[in-house]
Amino acid sequence: MMSKFSSLSPAQQEAVLNGAALNPPKGYTSNFDDPPNREAATNAFFFLCLALATLAVFGRLYCRWILLKQYSLPDFLFIAGYALLIADIALVYRMAPVPVMFVHLWNIRQRDFIIYLRSVFITSEVYLFNITFIKVAILLDWIHIFMPRGTRNFLFWAASIAIFVNVGFYIGIIVANQVACTPYEYAWNKLIDGNCGRANTLDATVAAGAFNIVSDVVILLIPQRVVWKLHMPRQKKFGISIVFALGLLAVTTAILRFVSSLKHAKSPDFTYDFSEILITGCAELTCGILVGCVPSLPKVFASANMNGIKHKLSKSRLWSSFSSSQKRSSPRSMHSRPPSLELVPRGRAGLFHKLDYQATGFSESSTDSHIPVISGRIYQTTEFHTTETCGPSTFEH
Incomplete structure (x- = not known):
């Protein structure tokens, strides 16, 4: 019936658009006005992700730009990733005129489902750009932190190859999604005549999920060999590895997203199952930002504590008299x-x-x-x- 939508009369077309996007299972009735959903819980989760990402990104920028007066390409890549995370959450927040998070497809009208699919198409592309920026930024950080300038060893080549592979793969997926359907609108509006014979976007989503797991594991392992060879106390090495272990959260969320993608690819209940992909994808992006930015926070907190201590000491008479005596007793001679x-x-x-x-x-x-x-x-x-x-x-x- 969908392929013949254009041949229907206006009244019949209106009936299709106002009908359920999926026939309800036996024993269920469509509820368009107030369907069961988890909008409040998912919005709270997205807000938490945004709060953590904000703290991490601004902490990194304060540390590098204010405390150390250093600027680097990864800083701007993390800013781009943070901006895209905001855009992604904003898109998810208003994907359709009606609630859609964990709402069964038979409780959504066809006209609202078309709007929802357009938002899904956009947010999926935003996710791919975002994950590319974040992973490249982390790998460039590994090179910057652990590689003296001019050195070319295993870490340099492993990180460089990982950057090349990640950029190439994600650009390939983005291009495949863009050219898959003819006409372009058919990517989200299946009521018009068209096809998506150039690429299978569901297979691309599953492939991207599997690739995310592998690339996250590689990014996590690349610096470990260098860390454990550093000339520092074992306890400090362990502390640094704990920082890198934040990457395990990214790997975990990538696995969860991959499982959700497999479930989504086989399910006709698109809106309900894709909600899991949106949540795990947001968690994965947030974890990636935390991996690259959280190591800056201890220096920020230390700076804040020292400034607070100095401020308190400067008000005490003991500190003032001590400073004065130090100045009087310090000769000017070299x-x-x-x-x-x-x-x-x-x-x-x-x-x-x-x-x-x-x-x-x-x-x-x-x-x-x-x-x-x-x-x-x-x-x-x-x-x-x-x-x-x-x-x-x-x-x-």
């Missing part, structure tokens, strides 16, 4: 100051020369009587590399 770190910039990483105090002499005017006076010599230096980031930091002695 010879009275202990040696400090001398920085020789070299790209992102810096080359530092640390003077070992116990083997360094000062002039006779030095107020530090416990340090031996050995004029004009440095007996020992220690060279080390350090990189300051808003995420897991690297240190190589």
Whole structure:
């Protein structure tokens, strides 16, 4: 009947548009006015995802742009991903003039279902762009954090190949969805004459779900080998791995989305089953943002705590008198100051020369009587590399 919709009379067309999009099962009656749904619960979930993503993204930007004065491509990719997440949630919030989240298709009119399918088509493309931006940003972060400039090792090549594969795959899925149907409107309006013979969009959705799981696992594993080879205490290594373990949440949500895609592909109850895909997809995008941005939050909180402590101390008389005495007792001569770190910039990483105090002499005017006076010599230096980031930091002695 759908293929002959254009041949129906106006009254018959109106009857089809006002009828149920799916015949109800035996024993059920369509309820268009107030169907059972979970709109309130799903809206609360989407709000939670948006709140977590907002905290994570703005925390990262504050850390990198305000505290460290650093700007990088992943920052802007996360901003793009965050903006698309907002757009995705907004689309889901108003997918149709009637409630659709966990609403059975036989409780939705055909005219509302057409509007809903158009929103599904748009939000699916937004999701693909968003997941691409987020995954590329995370992989670029891995290269930035763990790779000194000019180095080409396993992590660099693994991350670079993963970026290439992810971008190529998702662009391919986006293009397939765009060219699948003729005419273009047939992608969401099955009442008009047309076909989707160029590509099977349901198969593309399932393929994207399987690919998400594999790529999430790869992104999670790429930095682990480097992390456990860092020269730092085992407890700190474990802490960094816990941060990366946030990626397990992304893998879990990707698996759940894949299962929902398989269920959706075999079910005629489109609206009810696609609701699960929308929820798990939003959770997956949020987890991806958390993986890339949460490592910045401890530095933000530490900065806030230090500023608060300094503010309180600055108001105390004890701190004021201590600062004044320090200023009066500090000679202005260069010879009275202990040696400090001398920085020789070299790209992102810096080359530092640390003077070992116990083997360094000062002039006779030095107020530090416990340090031996050995004029004009440095007996020992220690060279080390350090990189300051808003995420897991690297240190190589």
